[in-house]
Amino acid sequence: MALPERAQVQEILRGMWITFRSMFEKPVTIQYPEVKRRIHTRFRGRHVLNRYENGLEKCIGCSLCAAACPADAIFVESAENTDEERYSPGERYASTYEINMLRCIFCGYCEDACPTQAITLEDNYELSFTSRRDAIYTKERLLVPVPEGGKPTPQKVEPGVFTRAVPEMADPTD
Amino acid sequence: MTREVTLTIDGKQVTVPAGTVIVDAARKAGIDIPVFCYHPKMEPVGMCRMCLVEVGRPMRDRATGEPILEEDGSPKIQFGPKLETACTVPVSEGMVVVGLSEKVQAARKDILEFLLTSHPLDCPICDKGGECPLQDLTMAYGPSESRFIYDEKMHLEKHVPLGDLIYLDRERCIQCARCIRFQDEIAGDAVLEFYHRGRHTDVITNSEPGFDSYWSGNTTDICPVGALTTADFRFGARPWELKNAASICTHCPVGCNLTYNTRREAKSGGNVVIKRAMPRQNEEVNELWICDKGRFAYHFAESEERLTQPLVRKNGELTPVDWDEALTLIASQFRNAGERLLTLVGGRLPNEDLFNLKQLTEGLGGKVALHTYMGGGEYVVRHGLSAGSNLGDLGAGDTVMVIASDLEEEAPLWYLRLKQAAERGAKLIVANPRPTKLERYAGEVVRYTYGQELSIFDDLKAKVAGATNLVIFFGSEGLGLAGSKALAAACADLFVSSGHENTKPNNGLVGVWPAANTQGAWELGFTAGADLGAASLLYIVAADPVSDDTAAAEAIQNADFTVVQDLFLSETAALADVVLPAQAQVEREGTFVSGERRLQRFYPIVTAPGQTRPDFDIAAAIGEKLDIELKGRFPSLVFPQICAQVPAFAGLTYQKLAEVHPQWPLVDRSDRYYGGTSYGNQQGLGVHLQAAEAREIPAAPTAPALPEAEIIAVPVTTLYDHGRMVAASPVLQPRLRKPFIRLHPADAQKLKTTDGMTVGLAVDGGPVAPVLVIEDPAVPQGFALVARSMGVPIHQPATFEIRIAETSMA
Ligand code: SF4
Ligand code: SF4
Ligand code: SF4
Ligand code: SF4
Ligand code: FES
Numbered sequence: 008m009a010l011p012e013r014a015q016v017q018e019i020l021r022g023m024w025i026t027f028r029s030m031f032e033k034p035v036t037i038q039y040p041e042v043k044r045r046i047h048t049r050f051r052g053r054h055v056l057n058r059y060e061n062g063l064e065k066c067i068g069c070s071l072c073a074a075a076c077p078a079d080a081i082f083v084e085s086a087e088n089t090d091e092e093r094y095s096p097g098e099r100y101a102s103t104y105e106i107n108m109l110r111c112i113f114c115g116y117c118e119d120a121c122p123t124q125a126i127t128l129e130d131n132y133e134l135s136f137t138s139r140r141d142a143i144y145t146k147e148r149l150l151v152p153v154p155e156g157g158k159p160t161p162q163k164v165e166p167g168v169f170t171r172a173v174p175e176m177a178d179p180t181d
Numbered sequence: 182m183t184r185e186v187t188l189t190i191d192g193k194q195v196t197v198p199a200g201t202v203i204v205d206a207a208r209k210a211g212i213d214i215p216v217f218c219y220h221p222k223m224e225p226v227g228m229c230r231m232c233l234v235e236v237g238r239p240m241r242d243r244a245t246g247e248p249i250l251e252e253d254g255s256p257k258i259q260f261g262p263k264l265e266t267a268c269t270v271p272v273s274e275g276m277v278v279v280g281l282s283e284k285v286q287a288a289r290k291d292i293l294e295f296l297l298t299s300h301p302l303d304c305p306i307c308d309k310g311g312e313c314p315l316q317d318l319t320m321a322y323g324p325s326e327s328r329f330i331y332d333e334k335m336h337l338e339k340h341v342p343l344g345d346l347i348y349l350d351r352e353r354c355i356q357c358a359r360c361i362r363f364q365d366e367i368a369g370d371a372v373l374e375f376y377h378r379g380r381h382t383d384v385i386t387n388s389e390p391g392f393d394s395y396w397s398g399n400t401t402d403i404c405p406v407g408a409l410t411t412a413d414f415r416f417g418a419r420p421w422e423l424k425n426a427a428s429i430c431t432h433c434p435v436g437c438n439l440t441y442n443t444r445r446e447a448k449s450g451g452n453v454v455i456k457r458a459m460p461r462q463n464e465e466v467n468e469l470w471i472c473d474k475g476r477f478a479y480h481f482a483e484s485e486e487r488l489t490q491p492l493v494r495k496n497g498e499l500t501p502v503d504w505d506e507a508l509t510l511i512a513s514q515f516r517n518a519g520e521r522l523l524t525l526v527g528g529r530l531p532n533e534d535l536f537n538l539k540q541l542t543e544g545l546g547g548k549v550a551l552h553t554y555m556g557g558g559e560y561v562v563r564h565g566l567s568a569g570s571n572l573g574d575l576g577a578g579d580t581v582m583v584i585a586s587d588l589e590e591e592a593p594l595w596y597l598r599l600k601q602a603a604e605r606g607a608k609l610i611v612a613n614p615r616p617t618k619l620e621r622y623a624g625e626v627v628r629y630t631y632g633q634e635l636s637i638f639d640d641l642k643a644k645v646a647g648a649t650n651l652v653i654f655f656g657s658e659g660l661g662l663a664g665s666k667a668l669a670a671a672c673a674d675l676f677v678s679s680g681h682e683n684t685k686p687n688n689g690l691v692g693v694w695p696a697a698n699t700q701g702a703w704e705l706g707f708t709a710g711a712d713l714g715a716a717s718l719l720y721i722v723a724a725d726p727v728s729d730d731t732a733a734a735e736a737i738q739n740a741d742f743t744v745v746q747d748l749f750l751s752e753t754a755a756l757a758d759v760v761l762p763a764q765a766q767v768e769r770e771g772t773f774v775s776g777e778r779r780l781q782r783f784y785p786i787v788t789a790p791g792q793t794r795p796d797f798d799i800a801a802a803i804g805e806k807l808d809i810e811l812k813g814r815f816p817s818l819v820f821p822q823i824c825a826q827v828p829a830f831a832g833l834t835y836q837k838l839a840e841v842h843p844q845w846p847l848v849d850r851s852d853r854y855y856g857g858t859s860y861g862n863q864q865g866l867g868v869h870l871q872a873a874e875a876r877e878i879p880a881a882p883t884a885p886a887l888p889e890a891e892i893i894a895v896p897v898t899t900l901y902d903h904g905r906m907v908a909a910s911p912v913l914q915p916r917l918r919k920p921f922i923r924l925h926p927a928d929a930q931k932l933k934t935t936d937g938m939t940v941g942l943a944v945d946g947g948p949v950a951p952v953l954v955i956e957d958p959a960v961p962q963g964f965a966l967v968a969r970s971m972g973v974p975i976h977q978p979a980t981f982e983i984r985i986a987e988t989s990m991a
Binding site: 085 | 306339340419445446
C-alpha cells in the first residue's frame, strides 16, 4: 500500500479541524419533541374551526372555503339551525365539515375565503397519521374547545337573537 | 305569417316578428339586456326597471308622413328624452336600441343600488348564491359601493313557510312579482299576492293550506333571488358543487324532461345522491316547468325499504339468497312452462325491459300482459299522435277534447299545456261527470253521469265538427279496465268519423295513463286484462295487483309458483315464492314512450343499492339459464332489437333521441336572469314514434254496466296518492291527503255520515279501511268518489259498505 500523498494528508487535517472547531459553536439542532420550533406570525399550520365567545360556531356552512381550495381538500355539508338546536348564528351551519390533510397544501385560501373567519390556519404542524382515514380531520377534530363562559353546541337559545349569519364588520373598509 | 320587423340593437341588425319586445329581440341577437321581472313565458309588467335602454325611432315629417333623412340619406333617428323599459316596448321598423351608452349603464347601476338597499348580506348562506341573477347582474352592472346607510337596512323575517314545500325569505325578495304572476298566469292558481305597499311590500299566500298548488316549485326556479327556496333543497348544497344528469320524470305519462342535481353525501356514506330535481327545457313537452310531484317525489329510490337482495321462500319465510340460487330455482320452474306462464308487467318499466320480458316469456311459450286499471291502448297505438305534434302549436281552429280525466291530478303538465292552448284560441271541450279545474278554461263543458260516457258521443260529434286539428285526451275517471277501453274505442270512432288522421301532426288520441311508460307497453304489443287465476306460473314485474284488487291475492295463492320483481316488498311480493330486487329508473338507463307517443331517453343518475339489477338484465339472466338469448348488460343492446321488430320504432337510434335543436325562449344556465334556473336541453328532445299501420283494431267492446246499488263507489285519481313512489318522499308527506270518500251531501245524509267524519270503508266486499268523509255538492248524486292507490282497493265502479262504528280506527 502506497503512503498517502502530502496533499491528501493536508485535506484530512483540514476536515478534522472543522469538526474540532464546531464543537465550540452553538448548536442549531432543536431537541424535538422536547423542544418545539418557534412559530412565525404568518405560519400556516393545521386549521381550526373557531367559536364565538358564547360557544357558537363561527362556521356557517357556506362552502366558500371548499370552493376556494385549490386542492379540493375541504368537504362541507350544511343544515338548518333552529333556536332549539343552534350551532351557529343565522340559519345555516355546517353539519359535516372535513379537511383532508393529505391533500391540503396549506395555502390558506380557505381562511381568505371565509366570510366569518371561522377557519384559520394555526400553529400546529404536528400532523402524522397512520391511515388515510385519520388524515381526514372532521368537524369535531377541527373545532376549538368551548371558551370559558361559553356553552357547547348545539345550544338552546332565545328566539330572535342570533338572526345574522355573517357578523357586522367593525370596520367595513378593513 | 306574422310581419317581420328589422331593428338595430347595439349596432347589430335583428329581424324578429312584429310584437316581440326589445328584450327578446336582443336575446335572439345574442345581446344581453338584463332583466329581473320580465320572464319570456309571462306578460311583461315593467316593474323592476332593470331593462332600461335608450330607444330611438325614425323621424317622420308631420305634414307628409315621409321619413326624414340625414344628409347621408340614412333615416334620422329621434331618441326619447327618457330611457324606456326594453321588456315592455315592442319592436318597430327601423328602431335603434342602445344598451351600451353611459346613460344606460348609469341607470342599471342605480337600479341595482336601489334593489340592494335592503338586501341582506346573505350570499354565503343563500341557496341561490352561485346561480342568482341578482348576484350575477350586480357583478356585471352594479355599483361597488352603496350610498345608503347600513343601519337603515330593513330587517325582516327570514324563515316564512309559505306552504309545506316553499319557504320565503322576506329580506331577499325584490318584489318582481314573478312568483305571483306565474301562479296567476301560468298555473292558474292565484294563491300568492302582494300585501302592503312601498318598502313594506310583502309576498303572502292567500290559500288554506298555504301555497296550495301543484306548481309551487317552479316559482323557486324563476325567483331572481333566493327569496323562495324549496323545503327539499334548503341548504342542501351550493349550486356549483352539484353535478347534473338528464332524466325523464317517471310519475305520469307526460314525460317531463328533468335534470337531476347530484352530490356526494356524508349521511349516505359518501354515496352520490340526488339533491334536487330541476326542469330541463323541452318546449314540446314541459317547456320550462314541472309539477311538484315530479320535483319532490324522487326520494322513493333512496328509501330504506328498497329490496336489495333476492329472496326465496323457505319454510314459509322469504329468505335472502344469492342471485344464482334464485335464478336457478326460477329456471327450474319456468323450464317447459308453456301456456302455464303469465308475465304481468307494470307501466313504469322502460321499453328495453318490457321487450326482454316479452321475448323471454314468449320464448317459453307463455303469455305477457300489462297490469293497468285503464285500457284502450290498442286504439292509441293506431290513432296516437305522430311526428311534428306539439300541444304548444294548438291554437285557433283546433279542437282539444278531454273526457273522463281530471288532468291536473293525473298528468299535470298536460293541464298547463291545454290551458295555454285554450288561451291561444283552441276550442277546449271538457267532458266529465263532475267539475275539474281545466273546465275554467274550456270553451264547452259537457256533463254526464258516471257510466253514461258513451251516451254523449253524438253530442260530441257535433262539437268537434270542423276542427282543423283534433286531439282527444281520454282518462279513467270513474272507469275500470273494460269501461275505459270502451271509452277509448268511442273516442277512436269519433276521431276517425270526424275525418281526422293521425299522420297529420297534432291529430290523435292521447291516453291519460296511470304510469310513465304505459304507452310504451301498448306499442310493444302488450295487452291488458289477463286472468291471473288462469296461470299456474306467475312472473309479476313492477306491478302490485294485490293492492288494488283483492282477487289477485287469491290467484297468487292458488298458483304453483310466483316470482315478483320490484323495488319494494309490495303486498304482491309478500305472497311470492321468489322476490327479485330491481333497480329504480334513476339507477339505470332506458327509454320511455310518453302519452303523446314521444320516445325519450333517460340516463343513470345514482348508483344502485345492494345487489339490485335492472329488469331487462334479470330477464336476460333467466333467459340465459333457459337457453333463450337476450341482451343483458346494456339497454343500448336491446334498443336496436326493438327498432328492428316493432314498426313504430323503425329507424330510431339512441343518437336520434339525443338530438337537440335551438328552442325558444333561449334558456341557458349561463344567463339565468332571463329564463330562471331551469336547465337548457343538451341531452335530447326525444322523437315521436311513427304513425304505425297498426295491427288489427279490436272491435269496440260493449261498455260494462254499473253495479246495482243506490250509491256506487267510483275510482278517481289524485296526484299525491299513497303509493310508495309518492309517500316515500319526506317533503311531500304533509301534502298527502287522508284517504277519503267524497259524497254529495244528500248521499252523505243517507249514509248517516257527516263531513269530516272518519268511517270504515269496504269496497266490493274487500277489507275495511278508515277513510275521511268529504261532503261535496259537486259530486253527482248516487256516486261516491274513492281515490285509487290510497289504501282502499278499488279498480272499477263497485258497491261499498260504510261502517260508522269504526270511527276509532282513525
Ligand atoms: S390551506 Fe389551501 S389547500 Fe389547504 S384546505 Fe385551505 S384552501 Fe385548501
Ligand atoms: S369555514 Fe368559513 S368559508 Fe368554510 S364553510 Fe365555514 S363559514 Fe364558510
Ligand atoms: S319572492 Fe322572488 S319571485 Fe316573488 S316577488 Fe320576491 S323576488 Fe320576485
Ligand atoms: S307532469 Fe307528470 S311527468 Fe311532468 S313532472 Fe309532473 S308527474 Fe312528472
Ligand atoms: S322592468 Fe323590464 S325587466 Fe323589469
